[in-house]
Amino acid sequence: MKLYPLFADLSHRAVLVVGGGAVAERKIAALLGAQAQVTVNAPVLTPQLRRWVSEGRIAHRADAFQEGWLERIWLVVAATSDRETNALVATLAGLRRIFVNVVDDATLSSFHVPAVVDRAPLMIAISSGGEAPMLARLLRERLETLLDHSLGALATLAARLRSRIRARLPDMAARRQFYETLFAGPVATLLRQGKSKEAGQAAEQALASASPAHPGSVVLVGAGPGDPGLLTLRALRALNEADVILHDRLVSTEVLELARRDAERIEVGKQAGNHHTTQDGIHALLLEHACAGRRVVRLKGGDPFVFGRGGEELEFLRSHEIPYEVVPGITAAVACAAYAGIPLTHRDHAQSVRFVTAHCRNSLDTLDWLALAQEQQTLAVYMGVGGLASLQARLIEHGRAATTPFALIENGSRAEQRVVIGTLANLAERASAHAVGSPALLILGEVAALAQSLAWFGQPPLGATVHDIRAAATGRRSSIPPAPVHADLLAAIHRG
Template structure:
């Protein structure tokens, strides 16, 4: 191990910075947060540092470095591109046994700065021993994605109650178990959800009663439209702590692979004419898992509150007094449109967007077709493959121009994505000719034509040249 990893208490301690440019400014930004007493030696300061000097946040000596500047310093940063000055400061600091960091010259350093993930008071430092700062930043980015922002709130809470736990629980093993419950149980969940009052109440009850109650939890999570990289950070964090994952058939298998390895999976796929479990049974299942003390994730394709029946599920959980959280996802209409190069709104073509479900004849007949048939708006139809003829018929019957562009996005945001662009008058015919399959989104509106030229993901869009306008695009 070339470097000893340590954290230094810098508050009210003298730190010397040699140099007054942008590099020095970046280092000083971190030092100010640590509470250090910062002294800067440089003939000139950049604008940002000059402002800090004027407000008294740093002490500036407007001259060249002198050896006595190192007196009483705990740490030294050399932020100058003058190699002679770098070597001089490093040599003098070593003679005084003062730790020095020379920016971009590891050989002159007695300490190096890691990449930092800051969830103060929790700090994660990542170092490659100075060999590859870029690699250290890449690793930091990965840790950032895995460590919730609420970690800071949780750490501060534990810090406030730590002494009370020690005073109340003398046995070391019992105390450790209480801390584990505090972080992983209902107190930690309440803090992560921003409910500090509830967290304190649950802590007080547990400390008073001496009983740690294992409470289940249900997370209703949106998996996004397909590509696992579109999963939100919070959804990823939730997947990795779930005991059981209750998932739809529309969830990409690559998303399921991101769950913790020992999680159980329950497939509750629902497609037209095929329901592995009815919705009422899914509601009951989620409640039963939570009542058994499990952390359950109800994982849905897209967003759970956009044609995902997430509202019904959390209503059932609330009626049973079960804790839940909702983690939104990128809904299919937005994600698939983006991957097809189809802007849902456009200053020249569409000023509004309608998200419409058309999974059966009854739902189609209940729609307000007079409003849907207006021009200069985008219609995004979910679950409409089997009703495409009915959708076409109703739109045209209520005045939508047969030459209105339409776009089908089949298996959007996945490697097998297919985009077909045509016009409303041939919409049903195109679906038959190309054997359109579920899951597919159907977009109707002037912006649909843009998919023919702006598509960037997957295979080249298929353009039906029956329309003169689309022929020009295809050419």
């Protein structure tokens, strides 16, 4: 179940809490903090609840729960130890379309009370949908140690200046940049030091000197092969600062979800035989949005400088005097091989690695096939799914052994990753049999034989077994023997 997160304004609004024990007391304390008008319904109250009643902070009904008490109520909390009573409260509240929380019973609840990190007026709520409350509390504890208590004062200061900031900086991009400076610069530092007066003065000075105009810029960002955990911290920051994101078709949904919610997203994907947006069209979009004063992120799968045409885009930006920067990404060959358990280089079997693109016949014709056919090296072939038969024939024709192991890695690093293994002799046949599609990367070389024995992510490889590959390579220097298990490493594993 996926809940819709919201924050409720309960100030001076009537809330009913059924139950008078310790749990009800905790719920009422939080409600009082939100300035709700609380009525507690229970025959017996905790000492604290009795004090609040005597002080007039809450109202008390000692009789058995009655449906009529739900009149003009905004929210209900059922916190008794009797499940039948809790179920009755939940049913009657639901009939009246009143949100109800039944403590420790997610199935009866129409809303859940999250674990809260309180930096009022800044509030951070964490919910597991009622399924794993202890996990939510653990995350809250971690966030408590990360978020300074001065954040509340910073939020209050920003609220006080808000109307003046909007008047001074009508441009949204310029305003957002000012807020980022306010929240991460000297003002925030002064508040952490307890110097609220000095912080206010620094904020006034920053606002007075802020420029209403905001120059546009472009950040070329490598998104990696798909796993959002492979993004760099700088890439994550760029995504959260972007006004516009021009992204490739193969950038994963999980990566895009890390970007600012209100950033405009434009897919400019290209794949073999289907150029959704031409390179000239991408250049035009970069120029249009940057000249409009927006911060543009050009988000590319893998690394923008490895078969990503990043250099062409920078040349275009330079020619139009558009400010830019580059955030490298983990290129597909490195990431996909790692997620398949394949070392691109190996002391005994691969002293070099070559990155090759083979997405069309023209690119195949320009390659140095004699060099590529040499043994003791690894070939990482990008965008080559459509030309595997030609690649296979040319390598064998130029001397690469037909028994050379290969691994085809489809959707590398993603949950749906598949790895197909075999030898060069049956490369095209195996790919067709397993319907390998884009995005897929080919690793060819002696090290590819390790794909099965060192696999650690996703499903086991499909196709030939490592035994079959090694048997085919019997008598050749490039065959890979079983990796030895070092005694000291094994002992360390057993020690934990």
